[in-house]
Amino acid sequence: MDVRDLVGEAFAGMLARPVRSALTTLGTVLGITTLVITLGVAATAGNQIVGRFDELVATAITVEVPESEHTPLVAWDAIDRLTRLRGVVSAAAVAESKDSVNLSVRSNDLVDPTRVTAQTLTVLAATPGLPEAARGRMTRGRFFDTGHIERADRVAVLGEQAAKMLGVTRLDRAPAIFIGRNAYTVIGIMGDLRRERDLSAAVIVPPSVGRQFGLRDVTRVLVNTSLGAADLVAGQAPTALSPGNGDALQVIAPPSPTRARDQAQDDVDALFLILGLVSLVVGAVGIANVTLVTVMERVAEIGLRRSLGAARRHIAAQFLLESTLTGLAGGVIGASVGVVGIVAISAAKEWTPLLDVWLAVAAPVAGAVVGLLAGLYPALRAARMEPVDALR
Known part of the structure; x- marks a missing residue:
């Protein structure tokens, strides 16, 4: 066959x-x-x-700045040098101190013994790029800019949770909050935070105003990078923020999930x-x-x-x-x-x-x-x- x-x-x-x-x-x-x-x-x-x-690859970097007895390790304008690095999408400097934690903040100057009018909140100082660096947005109003900082305007931005605690829901009448004896005009409410969620219960003021609460020096820097640039930016950020003292800064970058x-x-x-x-x-x-x-x-x-x-x-x-x-x-x-x-x-x-x-x-x-x-x-x-x- x-x-x-x-x-x-x-x-x-x-x-x-x-x-x-x-x-x-x-x-x-x-x-x-x-x-x-x-x-x-x-x-x-x-x-x-x-x-x-790949969407979750480490793109969020935090630079911790230790306290210095002499000159600050990171100046407020160092953010401009950092944002010029290739791969940096957004960045902001934040100042927080022991004296600015648990401050009494109230939404009016009326003393009413029958009810609680004051809330214990944290006051922070930050640069104008904070909403982008915290991956949030302004749900009401606007964030302060360099003009507010240079003029030392007494303005404040509330986190979404802080605004609810103080009863601030509208900004069309320029509401004010009182920290101590001083009044500060609320110009914006920041919410939808995907990073640094503790900012939702904080009061953010310009660095020029933050000196009144002991917020003189930058304590941490928030950086967002493009995909794949986290390792490179993490190595260059300390030098860009503090030339000559980069070794004193601590860079925190989440590990890559490869x-x-x-x-x-x-x-x-x-x-x-x-x-x-x-x-x-x-x-x-x-x-x-x-x-x-x-x-x-x-x-x-x-x-x-x-x-x-x-x-x-x-x-x-x-x-x-x-x-x-x-x-x-x-x-x-x-x-x-x-x-x-x-x-x-x-x-x-x-x-x-x-x-x-x-x-x-x-x-x-x-x-x-x-x-x-x-x-x-x-x-x-x-x-x-x-x-x-x-x-x-």
């Missing part, structure tokens, strides 16, 4: 029972489709996870690969079962072929080729359906579909291998049949 006769007999055997062949192929189609979709979705989902981790990101992607890939292999095994069992049933139904044909001179290898090759072709057809159809499924899922989730070319090429080959392995036992059983027993 040459190769052409073998292929012809295999196709004839498949087409002799088209419905059964189609159902057998469907098992492989489902297995290969599930494998391709799971691996493709795993790669696509892993890419989305990597993107989420290892966690890679581990998460590996776990997702492994999970989906296991699910795909399980589906493929189910398809292989289906092919083996149907092929075995086919062998049992074609016992008379096998006996006739053996009587006419067919060798054992010819019978085994015929059934192996039939199961292999069934698996190959299921692999081609399953790979096509799987690619379409990946694109559809990605479109529904608004993801960027990611599929390796080797997977689409290897899926039909995998289907053929599954069909070959699934038909191995039925083919060997058919080849072992004796002609007399088969015909009887």
Whole structure:
């Protein structure tokens, strides 16, 4: 039996029972489709996870400034040098001292013994870039600028929580708060803080006004960088803020989550690969079962072929080729359906579909291998049949 006769007999055997062949192929189609979709979705989902981790890469840096008995280590105008560094998105200097913590702040100058009119809040001094550096926004009014600082205007910005505690909800009438005996006009309310959330319960004043509360020196600097620039800026920030005294500053930068990101992607890939292999095994069992049933139904044909001179290898090759072709057809159809499924899922989730070319090429080959392995036992059983027993 040459190769052409073998292929012809295999196709004839498949087409002799088209419905059964189609159902057998469907098992492989489902297995290969599930494998391709799971691996493709795993790669696509892993890419989305990597993107989420990249968004969380350390971009927030805090520089702690220790106290100095002589000249301040960081001047208020040092922020201008820092913002000129490549990769710095926003930065602000903040001053806080023991004397400015737990100060009595009230929203009016009326002394009412029947109710509490004063709140214990923290007073801070900061540069105008604080809302951006704290990753917040001005929910009401505006933040003070360099003009307020140069004129030493008695203005203040309240954190969102501090404003609620003091009952300040409107700024159109220029409300004032009282810290000690002095009144300060509230020009803005800052909220939606994603960093330094303790500022929500604080009163922020210009540095020129903060000297009244002992806020003369910068105690920390908040820096936001672009993606990937955190390590570089962390190394350059101390020198930019305090040339010659950079070693005295402490830079705090969150570690990069690269290892966690890679581990998460590996776990997702492994999970989906296991699910795909399980589906493929189910398809292989289906092919083996149907092929075995086919062998049992074609016992008379096998006996006739053996009587006419067919060798054992010819019978085994015929059934192996039939199961292999069934698996190959299921692999081609399953790979096509799987690619379409990946694109559809990605479109529904608004993801960027990611599929390796080797997977689409290897899926039909995998289907053929599954069909070959699934038909191995039925083919060997058919080849072992004796002609007399088969015909009887």
